[in-house]
Amino acid sequence: YVTRYSGVLDGFRILERILDVVDRPLSDHLISYDLKPEVYAFPIISTLNSCVPPISESSCLWDICLAFGVYWGILFTVARLIECSAKLRESSRSRAPLVTRELELGLGIPYQRVIISAFDIMNQLFRNQNKQLIHDLIKHPVEPLQSGTLFP
Numbered sequence: 001y002v003t004r005y006s007g008v009l010d011g012f013r014i015l016e017r018i019l020d021v022v023d024r025p026l027s028d029h030l031i032s033y034d035l036k037p038e039v040y041a042f043p044i045i046s047t048l049n050s051c052v053p054p055i056s057e058s059s060c061l062w063d064i065c066l067a068f069g070v071y072w073g074i075l076f077t078v079a080r081l082i083e084c085s086a087k088l089r090e091s092s093r094s095r096a097p098l099v100t101r102e103l104e105l106g107l108g109i110p111y112q113r114v115i116i117s118a119f120d121i122m123n124q125l126f127r128n129q130n131k132q133l134i135h136d137l138i139k140h141p142v143e144p145l146q147s148g149t150l151f152p
Contacts, residue, residue: 012037079117
């Protein structure tokens, strides 16, 4: 049992950093609405994607997490966001571009595309030599980052 969701909170920071590297326009767009991962990604990150139906697809994502590391849950979330990036950026100023429930439902993206996109994201991080970001991503489940706490 982990108190204060430290791994989840670190995951949010890492998600923001990855999104900033791989899709700066989407990152800027979400920031312009003051949308932080704590708001839109809490259920999906804290449950390791298990809130995304159907469970048969979630279990395929878990296979990747068990094989390569639970940090892939962060990559799967970024992959979903990037796969629907154009749709999210089309939103008008009167409506926020993302509702948590939409992300919980997987944004209508098949798990196969999520996996392919997540591997592409990881390859992009390696190509750009984002060594500290990759280290933080891989180690955050076992080595807490120096981040603020969401819950006292």
